[in-house]
Amino acid sequence: MSFNYILGQLINGIKLGSIYAIIAIGYSMVYGILRLINFAHGDLLTVGVYTMLVLMGFSGLPIWLVILAGCIVSIMVGMTMERLVYRPLRGSGEETTLISSLAVSVFLQNLISMIFTPQKKAFHLPDFLTVNHSLGPVSLSTINILTMISIVVILIALTLLLKKTKIGMAMRACSDNLAASQLMGIKINNVVVVAFVIGSGLAALTGVMLAGEYKTIEPLMGFVPGLKAFCAAVLGGIGSLNGAVLGGFIIGIAEVLFAGLMPSDITPYRDAFIFFLLIVVLLVKPNGILGSSEGGRS
Amino acid sequence: MKYRENAAVRFVCFVLLPLLILIYSAINRGHYYSDLICLFGIHLILATSLNLVNGFSGMFSMGHAAFMAVGAYTSALLTISETQKARISGLPEWFQKFTLPFPLALLCAGLVAALLALLIGFPVLRLKSHYLSVATLGLIVIVRAFLDNEDQFTNGARGITGLPSYSTIFSVFLTGLILLYIMYRLIRCSSYGRGLIAMRDDDVAAQTLGVRIVTKKISIFCLSAFAAGIGGALWGHLQTVISGQFFYFTDSFEIVEMSIIGGMYSLSGGIVGALVMTFLPEILAPLETGIMIGGFQLPELYGASNLIMAVFLILLIIFRRQGILGDSEIIVESIFSKSTYTGIFKAETYRKLVDITKAKLTGKKKEKTAK
Numbered sequence: 307m308s309f310n311y312i313l314g315q316l317i318n319g320i321k322l323g324s325i326y327a328i329i330a331i332g333y334s335m336v337y338g339i340l341r342l343i344n345f346a347h348g349d350l351l352t353v354g355v356y357t358m359l360v361l362m363g364f365s366g367l368p369i370w371l372v373i374l375a376g377c378i379v380s381i382m383v384g385m386t387m388e389r390l391v392y393r394p395l396r397g398s399g400e401e402t403t404l405i406s407s408l409a410v411s412v413f414l415q416n417l418i419s420m421i422f423t424p425q426k427k428a429f430h431l432p433d434f435l436t437v438n439h440s441l442g443p444v445s446l447s448t449i450n451i452l453t454m455i456s457i458v459v460i461l462i463a464l465t466l467l468l469k470k471t472k473i474g475m476a477m478r479a480c481s482d483n484l485a486a487s488q489l490m491g492i493k494i495n496n497v498v499v500v501a502f503v504i505g506s507g508l509a510a511l512t513g514v515m516l517a518g519e520y521k522t523i524e525p526l527m528g529f530v531p532g533l534k535a536f537c538a539a540v541l542g543g544i545g546s547l548n549g550a551v552l553g554g555f556i557i558g559i560a561e562v563l564f565a566g567l568m569p570s571d572i573t574p575y576r577d578a579f580i581f582f583l584l585i586v587v588l589l590v591k592p593n594g595i596l597g598s599s600e601g602g603r604s
Numbered sequence: 605m606k607y608r609e610n611a612a613v614r615f616v617c618f619v620l621l622p623l624l625i626l627i628y629s630a631i632n633r634g635h636y637y638s639d640l641i642c643l644f645g646i647h648l649i650l651a652t653s654l655n656l657v658n659g660f661s662g663m664f665s666m667g668h669a670a671f672m673a674v675g676a677y678t679s680a681l682l683t684i685s686e687t688q689k690a691r692i693s694g695l696p697e698w699f700q701k702f703t704l705p706f707p708l709a710l711l712c713a714g715l716v717a718a719l720l721a722l723l724i725g726f727p728v729l730r731l732k733s734h735y736l737s738v739a740t741l742g743l744i745v746i747v748r749a750f751l752d753n754e755d756q757f758t759n760g761a762r763g764i765t766g767l768p769s770y771s772t773i774f775s776v777f778l779t780g781l782i783l784l785y786i787m788y789r790l791i792r793c794s795s796y797g798r799g800l801i802a803m804r805d806d807d808v809a810a811q812t813l814g815v816r817i818v819t820k821k822i823s824i825f826c827l828s829a830f831a832a833g834i835g836g837a838l839w840g841h842l843q844t845v846i847s848g849q850f851f852y853f854t855d856s857f858e859i860v861e862m863s864i865i866g867g868m869y870s871l872s873g874g875i876v877g878a879l880v881m882t883f884l885p886e887i888l889a890p891l892e893t894g895i896m897i898g899g900f901q902l903p904e905l906y907g908a909s910n911l912i913m914a915v916f917l918i919l920l921i922i923f924r925r926q927g928i929l930g931d932s933e934i935i936v937e938s939i940f941s942k943s944t945y946t947g948i949f950k951a952e953t954y955r956k957l958v959d960i961t962k963a964k965l966t967g968k969k970k971e972k973t974a975k
Contacts, residue, residue, distance in 0.1 A: 343734050343737075343738065391918055391922070394922050395921065395922060398925065400733045400734045401658075401664045401733060401734060401737070402921060402925055404664070404734045404737060405860065405864055405917075405921060406918060406921045406922075408857055408860070409861075409914045409917040409918045409921065410914070410918065412857065412910060412913075412914040412917075413911060413914035413915060413918070415907075416907035416908075416910040416911040416914065417907075417911060419906055419907045420905050420906055420907045420908060420911060423906060424906060424907070529853070533741065536738065540735075540738070571753075574749060574752065574753045575749045575753065577745050577749060578745055578746040578748075578749035578750070580745075581741075581742030581743075581745045581746055582742070582746060584738070584739070584742055585727070585728065585739045585742055588731055588735055588738075588739060589727050589728075589730065589731070592731075592735070
């Protein structure tokens with residue numbers, strides 16, 4: 307096990323971690339405001355990717371336009387589900403909204419498999435995105451580099467949004483205390499819609515990264531990354547932006563290192579390991595690493 | 605409305621017809637419909653046992669598939685023949701020739717599942733509401749990883765084949781009835797059950813009144829897992845093939861859906877939910893293979909029945925959050941007696957009764973609302 311091997315694994319971990327981190331941001335934003343674990347969040351990723359697949363059938367469209375359109379469709383689906391399902395249920399208990407998000411997730415998965423059949427489909431990004439660059443001991447494709455750059459850009463942009471703008475201030479107020487901010491005249495619906503828009507757009511964006519990584523897509527591809535991103539959000543401290551990113555990196559790196567460095571009998575347990583980690587974190591430090599201390603989790 | 609009061613009509617509707625269907629399907633053993641009825645019986649056990657945790661104790665577990673899997677594998681390993689066992693490498697020598705009769709194997713399945721619940725219950729039940737749900741989802745992933753990778757005990761992802769098909773309508777419904785009776789006595793007719801419901805409604809107040817919260821939470825979780833293990837074992841003996849992929853998220857969600865649709869807060873809710881979730885997809889199944897409607901040939905719509913079920917669930921959650929039965933129970937006596945009207949026991953009726961009594965005491969005249 308050479309130094310280069312470990313370095314390569316570490317880079318892989320960061321690659322995967324940034325994907326989890328971007329999904330976790332969306333999870334964390336919605337959860338912070340509504341206390342809703344949106345299981346359908348991972349499926350928004352699938353919706354975005356399938357839209358891109360359809361649009362890539364029309365040759366001649368530039369790839370950035372395809373990705374943008376995928377994000378827009380995903381955002382629209384996200385807004386629709388907020389309006390039709392989550393808004394009527396707001397304030398009705400955490401389990402109820404949890405189940406409704408589960409039902410939405412099942413709905414989206416089956417809708418996609420009804421339209422596109424449940425078989426795996428090939429997903430080819432243009433060559434300039436998948437070409438490998440060798441940087442010293444490791445080789446990375448363009449899309450990997452873009453992924454890592456985008457997480458930095460997204461983190462800076464969202465931090466600025468939350469700290470400097472009016473809507474960002476409203477979002478922070480809402481995640482602090484929803485009822486009180488309503489009394490202060492903040493339009494909660496707008497805040498929630500903005501959270502869903504950001505979350506869905508980012509989910510579709512990670513869809514490109516995941517599909518570019520695995521080269522195939524299927525209707526259920528979003529669910530497990532979604533769950534892991536939730537683990538990441540909880541680990542880092544749900545409701546906190548930096549926490550989501552930190553958690554994403556920890557989960558991604560832990561998963562890759564677990565698969566790469568452990569003896570081969572226990573590597574199939576990597577998913578189990580992530581969830582075990584989640585349970586331990588929930589028990590030992592229920593508010594996560596960077597989470598604010600707020601009671602009621604354990 | 606008159607017909608509902610007629611004892612003969614009730615007898616035919618609630619007792620004779622179901623019995624005839626059961627007998628008819630029991631004669632056609634191996635027939636598709638009798639298997640479907642067995643499946644209903646198994647779903648009934650699973651949904652009702654989930655209601656014990658989700659409805660009556662105020663926790664929200666989604667990990668029923670994990671307990672099902674443990675039960676199914678235990679019972680499978682205890683009942684399969686020697687030739688089947690020879691394929692699984694890691695079993696100890698004495699175990700190769702060791703088989704148990706079906707009822708004992710079922711009991712063991714339940715006990716092992718309950719043991720797992722006890723082990724994970726101590727840490728996990730400290731979590732509240734949806735954090736508990738996510739932790740139990742994690743349990744499913746962990747159990748699945750174990751089943752797929754511990755080849756020497758579970759035959760890995762290939763699963764175990766050739767389970768004896770012990771699950772007949774008779775055995776499934778007998779087990780179901782026994783379990784239901786135990787649950788019914790425990791929840792509705794004992795101080796244990798009342799304490800449980802008190803804990804669900806307000807845990808601090810219940811604790812103040814002397815309800816042991818930790819003991820209650822863990823014991824009900826174990827009991828629920830016990831029934832789930834038995835349900836899983838019956839499921840295994842119905843399908844005769846089990847592997848890790850049958851006990852994953854989708855299956856767990858299906859049971860949660862049953863419990864929500866029927867009504868979490870009532871034992872009969874589990875029965876109604878199982879009824880809906882077993883037979884409605886069967887009715888919708890033709891959609892998936894493409895049918896003719898009014899001269900139109902519909903294309904094959906893969907996943908259509910799940911899609912419709914999901915929409916149904918969403919609508920139900922929005923418009924009738926407590927499920928079909930809410931917190932009412934179907935009681936058997938009302939099927940035969942003339943005096944009770946609807947056959948459904950409602951907490952609401954008692955509340956109205958209290959209101960009327962209060963009105964009488966204060967001397968006010970109040971409209972009679974209760975029937």
